[in-house]
Amino acid sequence: MVLWLLVFRGIGVELRGHVQSDVWRGLFDGCFAIGSTLLAVFYGVALANVVRGVPIGNDGYFFEPLWTNWRVGKDTGILDWYTVPGGILALLALMLHGCNYIALKTSGDLQLRARKYAQRLWLPVVLLTAFGIPATAAVIPHGLQNYSDHPLLFAVPVLVVASLVLMLWMVVKGNDRGAFLGSCLYLVAMLSGAAIAQYPVLLRSSADARQ
Secondary structure, three states, rough: HHHHHHHHHHHHHHOOOOOOHHHHHHHHHHHHHHHHHHHHHHHHHHOOOOOEEEOOOOOOOOOOOOOOOOOOOOOOOOEOHHHHHHHHHHHHHHHHHHHHHHHHHHHHHHHHHHHHHHHHHHHHHHHHHHHHHHHHHHHHHOHHHHHOHHHHHHHHHHHHHHHHHHHHHHHHHHHHHHHHHHHHHHHHHHHHHHHHHHOOOOEEEOOOOOO
16 A cells, blocks of 8 residues: 555656646646655554554464454454554644644745644644553553563653643744754654564564464
């Protein structure tokens, strides 16, 4: 899916300038926009699949349909109640990050619009983050073992909360550099938290409870 979306984006970039027509350019700009949006979603879904686990067989390979019963467990699909919010969170978090970057690099009306959209996106990101952390703990309860063994690692979820607070504070104050650094910190902290929950497993098997 990710490969096809990368191809779809490439088609949009390559073909938009071949014909001098607003309709033609609009069509392939739309291809690029749709491909980019879905790519962000499926990157998030892919990460959520890695965290949740995939049905790895005894031969070391796995296959997943696009969806099955929308539940986590042995008979998993790529999309379920855990991975879909993960994909939406990835999309909204990257959109928020992009708004902060645009506000940092522009001025005037575009900068003001970027700040406005950053404020609008902040609450959905907070709500999905608040859902995602306990949902991950429920899906892979043994993923908390590393945190229990090394209590200092609880600083990572604290950084997630702090980065969200910092981001909103900086956006409201109009400090675009601070807001951008806040979104950078948020993305790094979220990925670090997922990596800590996984360690030392590289790809978790949903077919084996011991993994």
